Amino acid sequence: MAFSSYHLNMSDSCLLPQFDPNECADIARRLFALEGPLKLLYGERDLNYLITTDSGKFVFKIANADEARGMLDCQHRVFERLEQNQVFPLIACARKSVNGKEIETVQDAQGHEHFCRVLPYLEGRMWSEFKISCPELLQDLGANLATLDLALQGFSHPGIERPLLWNMETTAVKLATYKPLLANDAERHLVEHFESAYLKRVPAAQNQLPQQVIHNDANRENVVVNDSGTRVLSVIDFGDMIHSWRVLEPAIAASYTMLGQPDPMASAQALVAGYHAKLPLTATETGLLLDLIGMRLCMSVCLCAHQQRLEPDNTYLSNDVQESWELMEKLRNVTWSEARDAMQSACS
DSSP states (O other), X not given: OOHHHHHHHHHTTTOOOOOOHHHHHHHHHHHHOOOSOEEEEOOXXXXXXXXXXXXXXXXXXXXXXXXXXHHHHHHHHHHHHHHHTTOSSOOOOOBOOTTSOSOEEEEOTTXXXXXXXXXXXXXXXXXXXXXXXXXXXXXXXXXXXXXXXXXXXXXXXXXXXXXXXXXXXXHHHHHHHHGGGSSSHHHHHHHHHHHHHHHHHHHHHGGGSOEEEEOOOOOTTSEEEOTTSSSEEEEOOOTTOEEEETTHHHHHHHHHHTTTOSSHHHHHHXXXXXXXXXXXXXXXXXXXXXXXXXXXXXXXXXXXHHHHHHOTTOGGGGTTHHHHHHHHHHHTTSOHHHHHHHHHHHTO
């Protein structure tokens, strides 16, 4: 893939669709027979509204103009697979329109076409509502992500092959592009510390890493938990799914697990232990977890700088940024051998 086309394909991918609430209400009523009050739900690329009807609650989603129909269909097929394998207590499968379609097409005022769809709303609390994550929840999240990956082993779909802003395998290209957008040299030097560690170890070991389709974005706004914050009810938002290194699943989740926690490494260990108990990690994988966590944090702060430049009013894009910088400062002092030993201990 040429760099120029890759850059262009992903540069506008965070611009939200331009539909006002009245337009969305009309589309949901006309195409999906849903009528009721709307509440905006924040998203990175999609326009999402919660619609409360007499028959239940639903999420009406208008996809980014750059989103391909194939990727949306891929998500729906994954939902079916998760339901068949009873992966989570709650799973949202697509609701068909009045035309019998899972995906409909609509136009905005400028004539741009967008795909829209409806998913049932999953009742529960978001992981982000709990400032401190208990070890029980983190172990359960790790176990649920492992169960998810086990269910997706062997899964394939042509729609999953597309340019993706959050592809860790192309991280060097993205950091080179977006590091100049960071606020100062201190931030750039901190990013380069983790970038150097990543490039030192991960490319040389990548052929030893099992690959498959993974969720790729178990962040604190994508995990639904019970009222007490001790169990996972579901993982949502499969828009960043990718076929890549399986170890990225626990590594990405761990990068969010550690944010704002009194003992970040212990939090990561709890999640990794839960994952490993269901789907064992190899010594190579555990040895790379710190490098992968660090690089995910680097991607978060750099891509946030890029996305905020395009959408300065989208507050969702700045979630976790300050905590990411604080965590990176802490992890800078953790040696590779210390992290490796900690993760291997969690998997013992």
